Amino acid sequence: QVQLQQSGPGVVKPSQTLSLTCGISGDSVSSGTVAWHWIRQSPSRGLEWLGRTYFRSKWFAEYAESVESRITINADTAKNQFSLQLSSVTPDDTAVYFCARTPPGGPLDFWGQGSPVTVSP
């Protein structure tokens, strides 16, 4: 059974960088068949897909246009985890952030527990 365990600070100051980590058990971050995603949820935006990373002989990342200039998703194979960095945050980035997995061509089948993040001075 795949399990995703999220960690990271719950409060970030405006203009700083939000950083979250998603630890994986029951699968490998460098699996050549799955992809690893970040999604956020807020009352104003609903559920919003942010981006994904995956390994297919080399690492790829794809991002939503709404955050493309500020987001980085990286994998750490040694720790079997992947991370989200969102720079220059504003209060509009306040949300619950989720990590998730997709199998090949499939749905978001396993999710992390969610990380509430507030952007506040």
Place this chain on the structure above:
Amino acid sequence: DIQMTQSPSSLSASIGDRVTITCQASHDISNYLDWFQQKPGKAPKLLIYDASHLERGVPLRFSGSGSGTDFTLTISSLQPEDIATYYCQQYRRFPYTFGQGTKLDLK
């Protein structure tokens, strides 16, 4: 981006009722649609994938149908543990997009 529109946005029903939620995509997404159930403070839980396939462990009272642009989630006999918010989501094209949710409560 593909827009996903759910209806209704909220729904009150009684235990044992048949409940139907619809989802419409702004473009043809074939059957690349799933349905999630979300309870307060929890992550969304996958119920249905590929429009009509029941995820392992999900009760048989849940079913999904549709293809192209119009989809339906049906609960055949509502149970107390089904009280939650339901979301559809397309994975035909990036960015993945979600419906706005249908909040289901007890009448």
